[in-house]
Amino acid sequence: MVAVAARTSRVTGRRFRSVTLGALGLFGFALALEIAPRVGVVPIDFAPPTSQILVSLGELVGEASFWTALVDTLRTWALGLCIALVAGVVIGVLLGSLPFVRAATATTIEFLRPIPSVALIPLVIVLYGPTVKSTLVLVVYAAFWQVLIQVVHGVADVDPVARDTALAFRLSPWARVRYVVWPTSLPYVITGFRLAASVALILTITGELVIGSPGIGKEIDNAQQSNAVRTVYALIVVTGILGVLANLLTRFVERRVLSWHPSTRGEEVTPA
Amino acid sequence: MLEVKNLHKVYDGHGRRVTAVGDLTFSVPEGQFACVVGPSGCGKTTLLRVLAGLLPATSGEVLVQRTPVTAPPPGLAVVFQEYGRSLFPWLRVRENVELPLKAQGMARSDRGALAAEALAAVGLSDAHGAYPWQLSGGMQQRVAIARAIAYQPRVLLMDEPFAAVDAQTRADLEDLVRSVWQRFGVTLLFVTHDIDEAVYLGQRVIVLSASPTTVAQDLTIDLPAERDQLTTRSDARFTELRGQVYAQIQKVKAPA
Amino acid sequence: MRLVSRVLLLIGLPVVLLATWWFGSAGSEDFYRPSLSSIMDAFVRTWTWDMFVQQVFPSLWRLLVGYVIAVALGVALGGLIGTYRSVRSLLEPVLEFLRAFPPPVLVPAAILLSGIGDRTKILVIVFGCVWPVLLNTIEGVRGRDEVLSDTCRSYGITGTLRLRHLVLRAASPQIMTGARQALPLAIILMVISEMMAANDGLGFTVLQFQRGFQIPEMWSGVLLLGVIGIVLSLLFRLAERSLLGWYHGQRAGQREW
Structure with missing residues (x-):
């Protein structure tokens, strides 16, 4: 009892310290980026100080076109993620539960997975032009593998005893998936979701930057072409904030869905 | 003392x-x-x-x-309870025994002789090329004891x-x-x-x-x-x- | 008999898929979807030794340099940050923020800062790939076994010997995880930095084919990029197997007991 109380107070003390230090770190980082261009460590024309970036971020927030671009980006990201998630789960469960299919597709998957998604850029440009569809193909392709690999592992992780129990009690195939396979693979699905979310954001921005489909990435490219340096940096900060929010969101979902689950999965983000 | x-x-x-x-x-x-x-x-x-x-x-x-x-x-040498965690899993048995001697700056040949003697004393003469995790629990603890002995x-x-x-x-x-x-x-x-x-x-x-x-x-x-x-x-x-x-x-x- | 069925399982589907592509696209009239045979013709015609020297090797060189610097930097900084708790508390939010950036947005910023030379591309690769290595190294250094640390202290294992045999080795599975995550990122950044800002390199060349409507050549470039991705991931797996043999062996052993 005494020991537990001692530990709790030590932990909160440590936590308080680490939060303070963390805030200090962020502040120091912003300060360094403010000072570095002003004293000429980096050219001020091409690397504006933090305060100027924040000012042009403020201006951006007042423009309707910024919000349109933001919504475009979010829509592509969410849509691509959803398609990848559904396709990955369905195909993953199929592959994972049918050993023959799994064995037959293993080599193909091993070969397709490491093909860089950006290799498809010229293809989608000639096939679909600078449209959302082009970017979506990249996003879905890259995010799909993240989900698929996790789901296949998850389904393979099903306890053989649980599987045999379900068979012995003559559960229907659907009931087996519902009560045995799905709960076991759920943590893997969630991990796949988290990894896919971050990869999908990367490819969304990439597609917009390189292909020119509408969104924040395209705005960045435009601003860079017209030498609007501060706007470039302000938009980059926006993508960083999007990234942080995406991380927070996926962690929140993970905690909600898996609050009952004792295990924590290893991280493995592999944008292909 | x-x-x-x-x-x-x-x-x-x-x-x-x-x-x-x-x-x-x-x-x-x-x-x-x-x-x-x-x-x-x-x-x-x-x-x-x-x-x-x-x-x-x-x-x-x-x-x-x-x-x-x-x-x-x-x-002073210590043999810990958790033999599985006190041996370096990335080093072979012999390297595990020799590492503390290496830290003392002992010459390679002296290290080898001491390690061989210590491993022989615990009855593991023929296991020096194995990794700890390839051995049973009892054998791993023997390696830890050999490491302690070799440290003199x-x-x-x-x-x-x-x-x-x-x-x-x-x-x-x-x-x-x-x-x-x-x-x-x-x-x-x-x-x-x-x-x-x-x-x-x-x-x-x-x-x-x-x-x-x-x-x-x-x-x-x-x-x-x-x-x-x-x-x-x-x-x-x-x-x-x-x-x-x-x-x-x-x-x-x-x-x- | 079993061998035959295993081989069939392994290569059956890829063969079927390739055959479908080959025969399905044979005599294709679609300008944008040429037949596989004409793509292969273009491949042989386009990717000559000269082309490799002029376009492919510079790309791979930048990739290699950027990747190696990123891994080295990530391990060094990660080892440092992981060892000291206060340094970690100070820097963790900053690192989380920096990591959250989709790395491709670095390309325009890097172009502004240092033009479109090799330096820009290497900078982009380093800056994009360092985070997975860094964060995983921190985790690895933090998560090392206390009994092993005590062992080192008891037996006077300190300094570089400790760094080499305890700190880095204990973190090596996580370091490799980070390096594995960084590899596809490096390829992405290499390709798009060349697409956005270059006058040589693989990404640049493939995009030039697309702009010049040399469609079979463009497809052959896409194929080459795919092959490079596959080869690099195979090389990585070989390196990992030899570096982490002990780790996989230990894990397999634990499952048995």
Whole structure:
């Protein structure tokens, strides 16, 4: 009892310290980026100080076109993620539960997975032009593998005893998936979701930057072409904030869905 | 030679104090085999970590070879309970044994000779090329013992080294430790929670009280030096000593 | 008999897929979807030794330099940050923020800062790939076994010997995880930095084919990029197997016991 109380107070003390230090770190980082261009460590024309970036971020927030671009980006990201998630789960469960299919597709998957998604850029440009569809193909392709690999592992992780129990009690195939396979693979699905979310954001921005489909990435490219340096940096900060929010969101979902689950999965983000 | 004078260890967490070791005084003369037993949670591991210089004492003094311990002292080796975690999984058995010698800057040929001798002493001559995780638990603990021997310590500390191996292996390892002690003449402090093991192994058994820890009894084991799993354990004197230690531990457990 | 069925399982589907592509696209009239045979013709015609020297090797060189610097930097900084708790508390939010950036946005910023030379691309690769290595190294250094640390202290294993045999080796599975995550990122950044700002390199060349409507050549470039991705991931797996043999062996052993 005494020991537990001692530990709790030590932990909160440590936590308080680490939060303070963390805030200090962020502040120091912003300060360094403010000072570095002003004293000429980096050219001020091409690397504006933090305060100027924040000012042009403020201006951006007042423009309707910024919000349109933001919504475009979010829509592509969410849509691509959803398609990848559904396709990955369905195909993953199929592959994972049918050993023959799994064995037959293993080599193909091993070969397709490491093909860089950006290799498809010229293809989608000639096939679909600078449209959302082009970017979506990249996003879905890259995010799909993240989900698929996790789901296949998850389904393979099903306890053989649980599987045999379900068979012995003559559960229907659907009931087996519902009560045995799905709960076991759920943590893997969630991990796949988290990894896919971050990869999908990367490819969304990439597609917009390189292909020119509408969104924040395209705005960045435009601003860079017209030498609007501060706007470039302000938009980059926006993508960083999007990234942080995406991380927070996926962690929140993970905690909600898996609050009952004792295990924590290893991280493995592999944008292909 | 190992001396503990009025050792006192308090864990201090923001405003709350937990006394792990109350007031502990004992000494182990050169070359003695002493066993420390006590009820579970009596601070045996804390004591060992302070002796090994891994944990600072709150007050009191620990001397190894007459030198006060402030950091891990030279000439002292430790065999940990968790053999699976105290060996480097990325090094082969022989490299594991040689690494501390390498840290001392010993020449390669001397290292090789010492390691070979130590591995032979624990009966692992033909396992030097294996990785620890390819061996059984008992064999891994043998490697840890070989590493300790090769280090040529004057004082050897063992922290419940056989708590996690099966009974048969355990008997073999007990005899191994006896023979290593006799052959190399080290001062040996062996911490265990097993009364039989303590009486069977030691020349002396120090019984600790429940936390805050003090010495509850200091017992000389007057069994013959040549010990044997069968005859020693069926000796009437063994049973008697074992009964004394058992009674003492029951007594110190009671107040808690 | 079993061998035959295993081989069939392994290569059956890829063969079927390739055959479908080959025969399905044979005599294709679609300008944008040429037949596989004409793509293969273009492949042989386009990717000559000269082309490799002029376009492919510079790309791979930048990739290699950027990747190696990123891994080295990530391990060094990660080892440092992971060892000191206060440094970690100080820097963790900053690192989380920096890691959250989708690395491709670095390309425009890097172009502004240092033009479109090799330096820009290497900078982009380093800056994009360092985070997975860094963060995983921190985790690895933090998560090392206490008993092993105690062992090092007891047996006087300190300094570089400790760094080499304890700190880095204990973190090596996580370091490799980070390096594995960084590899596809490096390829992405190499390709798009060349697409956005270059006058040589693989990404640049493939995009030039697309702009010049040399469609079979463009497809052959896409194929080459795919092959490079596959080869690099195979090389990585070989390196990992030899570096982490102990780790996989230990894990397999634990499952048995």
